[in-house]
Amino acid sequence: MEVRQVDIAVFGGTPLARLVAGLLAQAHDRRVALVGESSAAYRLARGLDLSAAPATRPETWAILSDTVPETLRHLTRLGARSAIQRLDPLFVSATPHGRQALAHVRHMAAGFGHDAQAVPSEIAGANREGLILRDTALILRAEAEPLLDAWLARLDVAMVPPRLAASEVLDDGTARVEVGDIRLEAGMAVLADDAAILAHAAGTLGALLYAVPATAILTEPAPPLASPVLLDVDREAQLLQLPSQAITAVASAGTAGTASAVAALLKRPRPVRLAGHVGFRRLVTRDGAPVLGRSAGSGGVVLAGLGTTGAFLAPAIARWLVGAASGAEDAYFGARGFSRPLEPSPVGEFGAMRPAEAVA
DSSP: EEEEEEEEEEEOHHHHHHHHHHHHHHHTTOOOEEEEOOOOGSSOOSSBBBBBOOOHHHHHHHHHHHHHHHHHHHHHHOOOOOGGGOOEEEEEEOOOHHHHHHHHHHHHHTTTOOEEEEHHHHHOOOOEEEEEEEEEEEOOOHHHHHHHHHHHHHHTTEEEOOOGGGEEEEEOOOEEEEEEEEEEEEEEEESHHHHHHHHGGGGOOTTEEEEEEEEEEEEOOSSHHHSSEEEEETTEEEEETTTTTTTTEESSSSSHHHHHHHHSSSSSOOOOOOOEEEEEEEETTSSSEEEEEETTTTEEEEEOOOGGGGGGGHHHHHHHHHTTOOOOHHHHTTTSTTTTOOOOTTOTTOOOGGGOOOOO
């Protein structure tokens, strides 16, 4: 068997995984392998890649203020401008806690120069209040993936479909990936999406990170949502209405619960008809904040709980992985490791779920 050495193996099929892999190769001169699927046009997305989130920590807004424009410049340079859509997402809540959080988010966003507007229940929906964040960027996964893959190929990143490979992440943080008669040996493993983490580190996640059942659905054409992108912070539901008026949605619920969440958020609530659905497990942190690092100093570097904004943190994450992060970036990621306290959490964000909702 032929053995090839790489510096870093990134496991994951999301835009975050692809951007981190490419930036490690391009900006930091690392030999990189990407172990991830390449089929965004043919499968239901398990999340959105949005440049904003209902974040309540000022340091989160501060780091995004730097990395969002940097990420957009990278995407434009590699010819992916057509894969970026500008829109005004709507965040809604029907609970007192959620409404309070959205009010805090509005003031936080405005303080960092974003056009954030509260909207009444006439727009947000019955018994709901909402917040619109103007001029937010959305990465269209089906359009972005082939452009990102072409960029990775130009950078000589080894791209390996996980279904064709036998992969192993070792306790010392290295990895082996065998495909055909070639074995890739990586000095560092980075687990950059939930599926990769559950495949290679499920037994080492500790008390901070756990899995919940989730569902992605595609509806038949439906009445218009109040915004093309709508996020229900109470239900942890993400909705995207396509030009065809069909809706893709992801929620931490079963198929019926996800469909119910979509129906409740329509301007004219009615049952939705499904064109497709898939169940999976989504990773959640108990304090609602991201987690980055090695669990108990073992296994690969985990990137989890980054929510909608993960892809837009990719430049800073790539720098952090190779020890080239700025002081602010290093402090941000360092505070969000596995060893942080939880009661109270010094970095907790709105959205933490109850431990009883965890599943094996």
